Amino acid sequence: MTPDELEEIAESERASQSRFTQRINVCVAAGCLSCQSQSVKDALDQEVEKRGKKDHCQVKGVGCMGLCSEGPLVSTSSGVLYKKVEAGDGAAIIDSLEGSPVSRLVCATDVPFFQRQKKIVLENSGVIDPDRIEDYIATGGYSALIKALTEMTSREVIDQVTKSGLRGRGGAGYPTGLKWSTVSKSVGTSKYVICNADEGDPGAFMDRSVLESDPHRVLEGMLIAGYAVGSSEAYIYVRAEYPLAIKRLRTAIRQAERVGLIGSDICGTHFSFKIDLRLGAGAFVCGEETALIASVEGKRGMPRPRPPYPAMEGLFGQPTLINNVETFANIAPIIRNGGEWYAQIGTEKSKGTKVFALAGRVENTGLVEVPMGISLREMVFEIGGGIPEGRKFKAVQTGGPSGGCLPTECLDMPVDYESLAKAGSIMGSGGMIVMDESSCMVDVAKYFMDFCMTESCGKCIPCRVGTYQMHRILTAIGNMTATQQDLKMLEELCDLLKHTSLCGLGQSAPNPVVSTLKSFAEEYRAHIHDHKCPAGVCSAQAEGETA
Amino acid sequence: MLSYIAKPTPPNSDKRWKLVDATIRRQGQQARGLIETLHTVQEAFGYLDEQALRYVAMSLRVPLSRAYGVATFYHFFTLKPAGEHTCVVCMGTACYIKGAPQLLDAVQRDLGIRPGETTSDKKVSLLTARCLGSCGLAPAVVYDQEVAGKVSTAGVREHLKKWTSA
Numbered sequence: 001m002t003p004d005e006l007e008e009i010a011e012s013e014r015a016s017q018s019r020f021t022q023r024i025n026v027c028v029a030a031g032c033l034s035c036q037s038q039s040v041k042d043a044l045d046q047e048v049e050k051r052g053k054k055d056h057c058q059v060k061g062v063g064c065m066g067l068c069s070e071g072p073l074v075s076t077s078s079g080v081l082y083k084k085v086e087a088g089d090g091a092a093i094i095d096s097l098e099g100s101p102v103s104r105l106v107c108a109t110d111v112p113f114f115q116r117q118k119k120i121v122l123e124n125s126g127v128i129d130p131d132r133i134e135d136y137i138a139t140g141g142y143s144a145l146i147k148a149l150t151e152m153t154s155r156e157v158i159d160q161v162t163k164s165g166l167r168g169r170g171g172a173g174y175p176t177g178l179k180w181s182t183v184s185k186s187v188g189t190s191k192y193v194i195c196n197a198d199e200g201d202p203g204a205f206m207d208r209s210v211l212e213s214d215p216h217r218v219l220e221g222m223l224i225a226g227y228a229v230g231s232s233e234a235y236i237y238v239r240a241e242y243p244l245a246i247k248r249l250r251t252a253i254r255q256a257e258r259v260g261l262i263g264s265d266i267c268g269t270h271f272s273f274k275i276d277l278r279l280g281a282g283a284f285v286c287g288e289e290t291a292l293i294a295s296v297e298g299k300r301g302m303p304r305p306r307p308p309y310p311a312m313e314g315l316f317g318q319p320t321l322i323n324n325v326e327t328f329a330n331i332a333p334i335i336r337n338g339g340e341w342y343a344q345i346g347t348e349k350s351k352g353t354k355v356f357a358l359a360g361r362v363e364n365t366g367l368v369e370v371p372m373g374i375s376l377r378e379m380v381f382e383i384g385g386g387i388p389e390g391r392k393f394k395a396v397q398t399g400g401p402s403g404g405c406l407p408t409e410c411l412d413m414p415v416d417y418e419s420l421a422k423a424g425s426i427m428g429s430g431g432m433i434v435m436d437e438s439s440c441m442v443d444v445a446k447y448f449m450d451f452c453m454t455e456s457c458g459k460c461i462p463c464r465v466g467t468y469q470m471h472r473i474l475t476a477i478g479n480m481t482a483t484q485q486d487l488k489m490l491e492e493l494c495d496l497l498k499h500t501s502l503c504g505l506g507q508s509a510p511n512p513v514v515s516t517l518k519s520f521a522e523e524y525r526a527h528i529h530d531h532k533c534p535a536g537v538c539s540a541q542a543e544g545e546t547a
Numbered sequence: 548m549l550s551y552i553a554k555p556t557p558p559n560s561d562k563r564w565k566l567v568d569a570t571i572r573r574q575g576q577q578a579r580g581l582i583e584t585l586h587t588v589q590e591a592f593g594y595l596d597e598q599a600l601r602y603v604a605m606s607l608r609v610p611l612s613r614a615y616g617v618a619t620f621y622h623f624f625t626l627k628p629a630g631e632h633t634c635v636v637c638m639g640t641a642c643y644i645k646g647a648p649q650l651l652d653a654v655q656r657d658l659g660i661r662p663g664e665t666t667s668d669k670k671v672s673l674l675t676a677r678c679l680g681s682c683g684l685a686p687a688v689v690y691d692q693e694v695a696g697k698v699s700t701a702g703v704r705e706h707l708k709k710w711t712s713a
Contacts, residue, residue: 030680030681030694031681031683031684031696033694034681034684034687034693034694034695034696035684035696068681068683068684069683069684071683071684199680200677200678201678202638202639202640202641202643202677202678203639203640203641203678203682204678204680204682205678205680205681205682205683208680209680240586240623241623241676241677241678241679241680242680278582278583279582279583279586280621280623281582281585281586281621281622281623281624282621282622282623282677283620283621283622284677295582296579297579298577298578298579298580298581298582298583298617299581299613299617300616300617300620300621301620301621357682357683359640359641359682359683359685360640360641360644360645360682360685361644361645365641365682365683365684365685366683367683397640400640431640431682433640433641433644433682435644439644444644447640447643448640451677457620
């Protein structure tokens with residue numbers, strides 16, 4: 001593959017696409033597929049065939065368009081978005097291409113949900129066919145890789161990433177450029193690149209969506225990373241629970257190998273690279289990098305003390321670069337447009353955009369990409385469209401089991417790494433769950449503690465025993481049998497786990513408890529002193545158990 | 548240290564062992580291929596029994612304790628055969644907030660089993676998931692690999708009735 005050959009593929013793909021005067025895109029990502037979008041696509045295909053329009057009307061399966069709650073979504077070349085489409089609507093949609101839109105299905109796109117977004121990672125999602133490398137190349141795909149390989153030294157690539165201010169999108173927010181430069185300076189017989197696609201946070205589905213909608217973007221990011229740090233072998237560690245993402249990744253890797261973008265002597269240079277998949281097997285702790293490495297090595301996913309950091313001693317004892325899916329997805333645009341371009345977006349310390357999975361008690365659920373620094377109020381009430389059924393907002397939970405619940409007072413806070421940490425939560429991978437007054441915060445804390453207790457790998461005692469004890473106390477509070485003494489013990493355990501656990505899972509396990517204790521102390525008091533659950537969740541459960 | 552141990556022959560003539568052997572070969576008969584191989588076994592046979600664990604451990608030259616340790620550490624692997632149908636209730640945060648506990652309650656009461664168990668007539672297995680990533684469609688349930696979104700208690704009951712009465 002040479003730059004000219006790449007341009008040739010792009011040209012011929014663009015030419016073949018321009019033959020079509022009408023285009024219909026149907027979302028075939030997991031969200032819409034579970035609302036039968038495949039049958040919608042089949043119906044549209046049949047209808048086009050039947051009318052003999054096959055030569056100038058294209059029906060294409062594309063990735064996620066974001067508004068998952070209104071699926072299946074269909075968009076047309078006339079700029080109309082249709083929601084909740086059924087197979088029977090195929091004829092009407094094709095009729096509308098030459099007339100006025102089918103008004104009963106139209107989904108307004110001039111609303112904040114679409115207008116407030118800024119798409120970098122998701123720029124191709126909902127636009128290209130994830131199963132065709134040509135489609136990705138036609139939108140400028142792999143040009144960043146070619147640029148890096150033919151015009152830049154590995155040092156220059158790392159400089160651009162450093163300049164962009166990109167920080168790890170997996171949760172901790174470690175500067176990506178710094179990580180790359182550490183790995184590139186490390187000495188080893190071989191080096192590895194690992195893409196962490198083990199999206200274990202319940203309530204987060206950004207990575208799944210990126211992998212299903214635009215898998216080549218992640219591969220391109222990994223290739224550039226491999227070139228920058230001097231690695232020739234990479235693994236993608238992906239959850240076995242995401243069969244569609246696995247299938248599309250496998251297809252993407254095969255296609256890239258076929259055209260010579262993965263393999264030996266890529267682009268006529270001495271750079272060789274191979275990418276392999278490793279399937280996770282359902283262990284939340286494998287999101288922690290040392291546990292993930294153990295799992296790739298075929299062992300139980302148990303973390304080990306750091307240092308040595310994986311950048312020095314990682315997979316098979318060699319220097320290893322581990323980044324998350326979204327981090328890799330940001331790389332190609334940074335190389336294409338330069339680090340400075342990326343650094344213009346976002347806040348002083350948190351650059352660029354972030355993809356969030358908006359879910360829970362909110363009108364518009366789905367996937368959104370916004371610039372860093374947007375306020376939580378904008379996220380929940382403008383983009384999210386507010387709370388349904390006229391209920392009252394109570395809290396928004398970010399960062400999954402390692403994050404916290406942010407109350408109304410935090411709504412005007414900007415969403416960036418520092419502000420979220422200061423408020424007692426974390427950015428996490430990007431799950432954002434909105435809760436209304438029907439949620440009991442003690443119950444929510446118990447839910448997350450149950451999660452951490454079950455997911456604790458059992459290696460270190462503070463986490464193994466501490467999460468169990470905390471869960472016991474939270475259950476007692478929920479059953480209205482706890483005392484003030486128990487509450488004090490709970491607070492002490494929070495402190496203990498935070499400071500003495502081996503890895504991030506145990507250290508951050510108390511976060512949901514600490515943040516609810518801080519912002520919703522009166523709810524804990526009501527359970528303990530008045531034996532009442534203000535939201536009516538806990539008492540109802542206790543009754544259910546005795547019945 | 549032993550330099551070479553012949554790869555054992557499969558426990559029986561079942562053709563599915565060929566798939567397992569292919570994975571073992573692709574992993575170069577190395578210990579690092581343990582999880583991948585267990586995935587293949589589970590995909591082919593539906594679960595991991597003692598015979599399979601012994602065979603995989605021997606083939607990859609790892610102690611049986613390590614194979615058993617890995618098989619029990621990860622939630623995805625199961626040591627028991629599943630029923631004819633499986634019903635997975637997602638217990639992710641979004642689903643939890645939107646009423647997954649009530650769904651699970653209804654299913655447990657209807658089937659008389661708890662998560663991880665199979666009905667005595669081997670018709671239905673009930674499982675829970677950490678998160679399916681279908682949070683936009685919460686609460687979600689998977690009926691035999693097919694994800695259904697925005698499920699109601701009545702909806703899940705009806706679906707189960709189809710299975711149990713069939």
